[in-house]
Amino acid sequence: MTAPLHKDSWQYRQLNALNPGLQTLSDGLDDLVQAGHPVIACTADLQYSNGLSKFAAAHPDRFVQFGISEQNMVSAAAGMAAAGSMPFVATFASFLALLCCEQIRTDVAYSALPVRLIGHHTGISLGFYGTSHHATEDIAIMRSIADLTVVAPADNAQLRAAIRASATHAQPIYFRIGRGRDPNVYEAGAPFEFGKAIWHGEGDDLTIIATGSMVHPALEATRALRAKGHSVGFIDMHTIKPLDRAAILKAATTSRTLMTVEEHNVLGGLGGAVAEVLADEGAGCRLIRHGIEDEYSLIAPPTHLYAHYKLDADGIAERANAALG
Numbered sequence: 001m002t003a004p005l006h007k008d009s010w011q012y013r014q015l016n017a018l019n020p021g022l023q024t025l026s027d028g029l030d031d032l033v034q035a036g037h038p039v040i041a042c043t044a045d046l047q048y049s050n051g052l053s054k055f056a057a058a059h060p061d062r063f064v065q066f067g068i069s070e071q072n073m074v075s076a077a078a079g080m081a082a083a084g085s086m087p088f089v090a091t092f093a094s095f096l097a098l099l100c101c102e103q104i105r106t107d108v109a110y111s112a113l114p115v116r117l118i119g120h121h122t123g124i125s126l127g128f129y130g131t132s133h134h135a136t137e138d139i140a141i142m143r144s145i146a147d148l149t150v151v152a153p154a155d156n157a158q159l160r161a162a163i164r165a166s167a168t169h170a171q172p173i174y175f176r177i178g179r180g181r182d183p184n185v186y187e188a189g190a191p192f193e194f195g196k197a198i199w200h201g202e203g204d205d206l207t208i209i210a211t212g213s214m215v216h217p218a219l220e221a222t223r224a225l226r227a228k229g230h231s232v233g234f235i236d237m238h239t240i241k242p243l244d245r246a247a248i249l250k251a252a253t254t255s256r257t258l259m260t261v262e263e264h265n266v267l268g269g270l271g272g273a274v275a276e277v278l279a280d281e282g283a284g285c286r287l288i289r290h291g292i293e294d295e296y297s298l299i300a301p302p303t304h305l306y307a308h309y310k311l312d313a314d315g316i317a318e319r320a321n322a323a324l325g
Contacts, residue, residue: 022051022120022180024156028163029055029088033062037086037167042077044070044091050120051180052090070095074103074115081113086167092126093119093176097138101145108172109148116166117174122152123213123263124292124309125178127302134297140268142174143241149194150241152176152212154185158238161192169194176240178213178263185216185236197244203233205324207251208316210261211237211270217306218261220313225320232320240270248277252285257323259288261316266291288323290316 029052032039042064047053056063066073070091077087089096096104096119108115119138126133142150149171153159159177166173197209200219203226210218215236222234233255235247251258258278260271271289278285292309306312310319 022049022177023054024160024180025051025090025118025120025163025177026053026055026058028160030058031160031164032086032167033059035167038084040064040077040080040085040087042066042073042087042089044068044073044095046091046120049092050090050118071100071103074100074117075107077115078103078107078111078113081108081115082111086114086116088116088118090118090120092133093122093135093138094126094133097135097141097174101141104142104148104172104174105145109145112147112170113172114170115172116163117172118177119174120177120179122176122178124297124305125213125263125302127305128299130299131296136263136265136292136297137268138174138176139240139262139264139270140272142176143273144268147171148241149173149239150176151194151239153238154212154215154236155182156180157184157186157188157190158192160188161186161190162194162238165192165194176212182213183216185219192238195239195242195244197247198236198238199247200234200236201232202251202254204231204255206230206257206259206320207233207235207255208259208261208320209235209237209248209251209270209274211240213263214261214311214316217311217313218316221317221320224313224317225324230324237270237274240273243273243277245277245281248274249281249283252278252281252283255285257286257288259290259320259323261311262291263311264291265294267294286323288319290319
């Protein structure tokens with residue numbers, strides 16, 4: 001008889017045998033319910049992957065299970081918002097951003113409805129589930145839709161803070177989150193403001209600008225570079241749209257080189273957004289875009305993929321060292 005997988009092995013985690021790490025999503029929605037907001041949580045047969053099973057148990061009258069019907073779910077959420085509710089729609093980011101793009105654009109954003117779109121398991125975090133489940137184009141798609149805010153929290157604490165902040169945000173929002181297992185960067189209750197980047201120090205040689213799941217490993221790389229005597233700044237660009245242009249231009253005047261880090265295709269994502277600002281303003285600063293080159297990502301366990309694409313702390317530090325010459 002085969003011995004059971006050890007609970008710390010990547011196989012065990014990948015098969016979702018552990019409790020999902022996204023229960024913070026339920027906690028954040030519960031915060032809004034307790035504050036009196038008309039929250040409705042919607043998912044497409046993934047409540048055990050995105051942690052909404054906790055919310056469903058606590059608030060069954062506020063939970064709608066759509067089954068594998070993502071496009072219908074987004075359109076229905078638009079109707080809920082038009083009727084005065086505050087719907088949060090959650091499914092795999094690859095399905096939400098690609099499959100439901102038309103419904104998001106026309107039913108939600110064009111109609112200016114305050115639907116909150118939760119794209120979870122972004123980037124390459126679903127590992128060997130394959131290309132159909134990898135979401136490396138979603139930032140490019142979502143930030144091209146007018147009047148849609150795009151935010152990628154770095155950890156569970158920032159996700160919960162962003163959900164609370166969304167209560168008074170008039171526009172529809174696309175939340176880009178991973179598997180809920182990113183190491184902590186922030187303490188619970190840390191301040192959060194849409195469109196306002198968070199600085200973790202300035203640097204003369206290089207400023208690293210990261211978003212979402214890449215904030216923690218990029219911060220680790222920044223600390224390693226500083227320990228070697230390099231002057232390296234760091235920006236958590238949690239909101240990709242609207243982008244904090246002032247933070248980018250400040251970094252461009254203080255550092256000789258900027259480097260963006262994202263779990264996304266280097267085309268159209270955070271790096272592209274930063275490049276647009278530099279070009280618009282005529283800022284004479286070198287920019288390196290670090291992410292997945294213009295390719296379909298390989299199929300392997302997430303840890304192996306992060307190492308392969310140099311999106312772990314060691315790989316980011318290696319890429320940054322090369323940029324420093």
